[in-house]
Amino acid sequence: MSANRSSAPDASHPPQASDTPRGALSHVRVLDLSRVLAGPWAGQTLGDLGAHVIKVERPGTGDDTRLWGPPFLKDDEGNPTRDSAYYLCTNRNKQSIAVDFTQTAGQKLLHELVKSCDIVIENFKVGSLAHYGLDYASLHAINPRLIYCSITGFGQTGPYANRAGYDFLIQGMGGLMSVTGRPDGEPGEGPMKVGVALTDILTGLYASTAILAALAAREQTGRGQHIDLALLDVGVACLANQGMNYLYSGKSPTRMGNAHPNTVPYQDFPTADGYMILAIGNDGQFSKFCHAVGKSEWATDERFVSNQARVIHRDVLIPLMRQTTVMRTTREWIELFEQVGVPCGPINTLADVFADPQVQARGLQFTMPHPVAGDIPLVASPIRMSDTPVQYRTTPPQLGQHTRSVLSEVLGLSEQTMNALQQQGVLGGLPA
Template sequence: MSSAASTSGGGALAHLRVLDLSRVLAGPWASQLLADLGAEVIKVERPACGDDTRGWGPPWLADGAGQVTREAAYFLCTNRNKRSLTVDITRPEGQEIVCQLARDADVLIENFKVGGLAAYGLDQHSLRALNPKLVYCSITGFGQQGPYAERAGYDFLIQGMGGLMSVTGTADGEPGAGPQKVGVALTDILTGLYAGNAVLAALAHRDRNGYRSGDGQHIDLALLDVQIACLANQAMNYLVSGTAPKRMGNAHPNIVPYQDFPTADGDMILAIGNDGQFARFCAVAGRPEWASDERFASNAARVRNRQELIPLLRQTTLQRSTAEWIAALEKSAVPCGPINDLAGVFADPQVQARGMRLDMAHASGGSAPQVANPIHLSATPVEYRKAPPVLGEDTAAVLRELGHSDTQIAALRQAGIV
């Protein structure tokens, strides 16, 4: 196979080849991160249908003539800078193709159910026997062992089981009370980020004392573990106090005022993190006496007396528009902001200045919008080399690199193997 440098970028990870057998979000999020940083990523997909998210529309990408394609927005969010290879891994010929790729790969990412790839000889033991330097990352709902290991895990399910929904949503006794999931599949995304970190740690271990081919390893990542780890202060609040946190809507359990407030024409967020900021807010609001009131003078006092303070603040914030509050508070260095919808997000001058929206040439859509990677590296910046591929876009090229002739490739296609 050709060198990784010929199909990867000039980024920090341009020397790495990643074989991506994952689908949907957590695994593809990790592999896109590695691809953005320069790695060559070959995405292995099922012939005819591909990654599940290719069918998760509408919305669908439109082509240059405004006609809807079959490229789902969901798929486009997490598969740029990858090559798409279609292979039927249930067939011996397809398994051999994956094994050929694995022999020369640095990383493999998969999110099949526990033991799901062993039947095809593509499990970590089999592939690491072929390539001892391989870092093999398995992502599952519940991990490789434990009473739930065999269960399928989905983000929504894990948000509930892992405690996130117990602290997300309107408080009991208020209109609309009840647990809520986060508006994006956050557990999947966080797992993808942990996976990227774990892969880089395993590669650093493998390579830190000079290249040693036997130093690959297996990474076992579970969505449930990640969700619990990311409860952060809420988990620690429980472990320290023994009292389970409750839903508080947009309020913060440890800081007051730190939530949304109504204005004359909408809503805004106050994110006051210390007593100095609170005093400056009080001055702008025309209520300087609150800053010296023993009930509100310190954050600890405000937390104890939030039921008294919050109604007073809401009466005050209703007196001006959101824009008026933000202009006045920003001048006094009081953290605040609007609650934007997505149109407002991408119209925001700061978001535009940071280049968070971009467009890439796409094989069937003409052009595909993308949300930029937020990492800014001064010497090895993120590169946007290739839009999310159409299904099987790179199958022939990858097979040629493995030594297959055009006649052999045609036969594999005819047999439904690729």
């Protein structure tokens, strides 16, 4: 339980129905000062697992991504709202309070909230929150059990610590773009970023992992701690086999399009009506492929008999395979290969993805009621837990939707006090 948390019923933690399992983190309260993607992704993950997440936003403007559209969420009359689809992707299971913490009164409110919080997530520039008494040292003095997670582009230390960091920059600086894209000399050559802000998302996932580890450690030590997460650190760590290939060979990997540096064949191939992916990960699968396409001699060819040999002779093998795969449609190849155990698949559009029977069977798209837009579609969490399953309690909140309810229920503020704070510009509410 949090420090200073009363055992009495708390309206900010609504009671669970007797037949509804409690979330794994239903005893945890998070103060989320972050915005955009990496920090909010961590906060949403904790919220999905049951945590009570209070999202702190600037009155009047809120999280930057609210305006990162189109597309924008539409109300029940078809009019665009102030919230973009981008914002919706990473802010469910949160309550939004609009508090101006550049004002002393706003800082005092957050200090009071911190007394009953387990976790703070923030992604401001290094040192900037110290001006408002919201840095780790200040909040640790208020609540020594607090777990404080800082997410920045380059970390709290080092020569780049004061720089602003964005996913696109980090994909370039961290090496990911150097191994992503078509090779030199091919049409469309050049470095390419990944199609989503992957470094931000991975940083959010590392953040949630570190926070859960800190919660477990606190059970033993009774103390909170400061988590220092940097997008650049995550980007370098997630180079995985490419990073180790370099460290052990001394040779920088190059762009290979969709090919794999260590496994062959493991890439896209043309078909009679488009492309498919073959992800052949061992010699047995390659042998099955050879027999299925009527090229059983490839399975015993010394140039192709082992993965090591295929990597060396990929420039011979891949053109031969391409000449074969163009003879049937993608669907025909997939039906054949699935029968014999050769890993393969199509290259789906997002329309294809959400229409896929496996995606539908796993419930990866669902709807929730929104206060102004009716039922809205959302993408589900991939986490499946048998005893404390993920729960979808609330849709991504409107700006300041819960300012008064949270401050009343958690801090006991009166309507009179909140009216005065709103008149002073310290609090915001729902936009007019």
